[in-house]
Amino acid sequence: MRVLVIDPDPARAALVAEGLAGVDPLEVRQSATFDAAEAVRFAPDVIVIACDSPDRDTLESLREATQANPRPIVMFADRSEPGLAEQAVRAGVAAYVVDGLAPGRVRSVLDVAMTRFSLMQQLRGDLARAKADLESRKTIDRAKGLLMKERGLDEAAAYGLLRKLAMDKGRPIGAVAADLLAFAGILKGDGS
Amino acid sequence: MTALTLGFIPLTDCAPLMVAREKGFFSDEGLAVSLSREASWATLRDKVVFGALDGAHMLGPMAIAATLAADRPSAAMIAPMALNRNGAGITVSTALAEQMRERPLAAVIAARRAAGAPPLTFAVVFPFSIHNYALRDWLVAAGVDPDRDVSIVVVPPPRMVEQLADGRIDGFCVGAPWNAVAMATGAGEVQATTSTLLPGAPDKVLGVSGAWMSRDQRPLDGLLRALTRAGVWADARENREELAALLSRPDAVGVPAAAIARALDNEIVFQADGASVPSQADALWILSQMQRWEQLAAGVDVAAIAARVYRADLLEKALAGPR
Numbered sequence: 471m472r473v474l475v476i477d478p479d480p481a482r483a484a485l486v487a488e489g490l491a492g493v494d495p496l497e498v499r500q501s502a503t504f505d506a507a508e509a510v511r512f513a514p515d516v517i518v519i520a521c522d523s524p525d526r527d528t529l530e531s532l533r534e535a536t537q538a539n540p541r542p543i544v545m546f547a548d549r550s551e552p553g554l555a556e557q558a559v560r561a562g563v564a565a566y567v568v569d570g571l572a573p574g575r576v577r578s579v580l581d582v583a584m585t586r587f588s589l590m591q592q593l594r595g596d597l598a599r600a601k602a603d604l605e606s607r608k609t610i611d612r613a614k615g616l617l618m619k620e621r622g623l624d625e626a627a628a629y630g631l632l633r634k635l636a637m638d639k640g641r642p643i644g645a646v647a648a649d650l651l652a653f654a655g656i657l658k659g660d661g662s
Numbered sequence: 663m664t665a666l667t668l669g670f671i672p673l674t675d676c677a678p679l680m681v682a683r684e685k686g687f688f689s690d691e692g693l694a695v696s697l698s699r700e701a702s703w704a705t706l707r708d709k710v711v712f713g714a715l716d717g718a719h720m721l722g723p724m725a726i727a728a729t730l731a732a733d734r735p736s737a738a739m740i741a742p743m744a745l746n747r748n749g750a751g752i753t754v755s756t757a758l759a760e761q762m763r764e765r766p767l768a769a770v771i772a773a774r775r776a777a778g779a780p781p782l783t784f785a786v787v788f789p790f791s792i793h794n795y796a797l798r799d800w801l802v803a804a805g806v807d808p809d810r811d812v813s814i815v816v817v818p819p820p821r822m823v824e825q826l827a828d829g830r831i832d833g834f835c836v837g838a839p840w841n842a843v844a845m846a847t848g849a850g851e852v853q854a855t856t857s858t859l860l861p862g863a864p865d866k867v868l869g870v871s872g873a874w875m876s877r878d879q880r881p882l883d884g885l886l887r888a889l890t891r892a893g894v895w896a897d898a899r900e901n902r903e904e905l906a907a908l909l910s911r912p913d914a915v916g917v918p919a920a921a922i923a924r925a926l927d928n929e930i931v932f933q934a935d936g937a938s939v940p941s942q943a944d945a946l947w948i949l950s951q952m953q954r955w956e957q958l959a960a961g962v963d964v965a966a967i968a969a970r971v972y973r974a975d976l977l978e979k980a981l982a983g984p985r
Binding site for chain 1: 703709714820821
């Protein structure tokens with residue numbers, strides 16, 4: 471079976487392609503954009519495409535074969551298994567299969583694609599959170615430094631004060647620290 | 663406040679959505695609307711079907727085609743309001759425009775065939791779109807068979823100009839502002855506009871899922887009132903500069919305001935003279951085009967489909983209702 475993976479995000483496409491390689495004896499090709507001529511040469515049985523790729527509309531047009539203009543009959547994976555397309559689109563991926571492919575095989579390809587999409591989303595989410603945590607720690611350190619300097623506290627006392635403020639206001643300590651720094655800036659005259 | 667999410671594609675005719683948000687018309691109706699820019703018509707449609715979007719800026723013919731193919735109630739679309747008429751155009755590459763100054767298009771095509779060159783490629787935005795029908799009309803009028811003499815492909819609107827400049831396509835039919843962008847960048851020359859080819863033809867609609875009919879319809883009524891006010895605002899000449907600036911933002915259409923202003927100047931209509939009414943005549947015209955170009959299976963009851971999708975009665979009810 472030949473699978474073509476279209477995804478404007480090359481890292482995610484690579485992840486999907488890698489996952490598919492273990493599933494079935496198959497050939498996987500990945501591309502950032504859909505090129506009809508290239509697709510005809512490769513003759514995929516399944517095209518897996520990211521929902522954020524604008525090329526989905528080009529693939530939709532291949533489903534509209536007319537007698538006067540014969541083209542390969544491509545159909546949306548939903549017709550092979552109800553509910554699968556909804557699940558896939560919610561995961562951010564769509565699949566088009568060439569007519570005649572066994573539904574079970576479509577399912578296995580889509581399952582991998584969906585898993586890899588959510589894995590990528592989790593990776594990105596974790597990374598964003600780690601970045602935010604790092605930023606927040608820097609802000610807390612700066613606020614601590616400010617309190618140590620202005621109030622003559624030691625580090626533990628400065629942190630204790632920040633934590634008390636956060637608890638009193640019911641807000642995260644990073645947010646309280648950011649407020650403190652912003653107000654200090656205004657008092658110094660650089661926040662107007 | 664009721665929270666709703668509406669999808670759109672970066673085109674000038676998404677203006678009513680942008681204006682209603684910017685001018686607070688949605689919040690006046692107790693609606694907290696977020697707008698989601700979508701990468702393709704297919705994904706926009708699927709998200710409406712699966713409920714990830716509460717409605718969308720949609721091609722009228724797409725709403726009808728989706729209903730004809732519907733395998734579940736939520737896949738049947740309803741167009742309770744039209745968003746615009748006119749504004750699209752046909753542009754060809756600078757090279758093709760040059761050849762067309764020397765001889766008509768049909769002769770250019772005959773010469774290419776005699777020389778063994780591949781057929782010219784024209785792009786439209788979706789198989790079910792007035793852009794496809796307008797291009798085909800224009801080709802027929804020039805003595806060209808759209809199915810045999812040229813190749814017609816689908817390209818998403820924001821990619822049209824780049825593909826024309828690359829030479830991957832020789833011409834296209836697309837909505838504003840992409841014809842003006844092609845002119846401004848020197849990639850192509852506008853040959854015709856839909857305002858002269860198909861004056862007043864129905865283009866985009868607000869497309870919602872048939873599932874709305876079993877939901878509380880008050881938010882939908884509010885949506886229709888807000889978008890109507892937005893259409894009136896967008897039509898007003900004195901607001902057009904502000905509108906062009908609003909649409910040029912990166913989270914809207916994201917092209918220079920000058921290109922957007924050009925198409926607004928003389929063509930596109932959002933609300934005036936009943937433009938926002940999704941009439942039966944509109945739906946029947948679209949269905950006749952689908953029939954003409956072999957997109958419609960035999961035996962479809964066109965009047966029933968038109969009445970099911972194009973629901974001017976819903977707009978009328980919403981506008982009669984209280985604020």
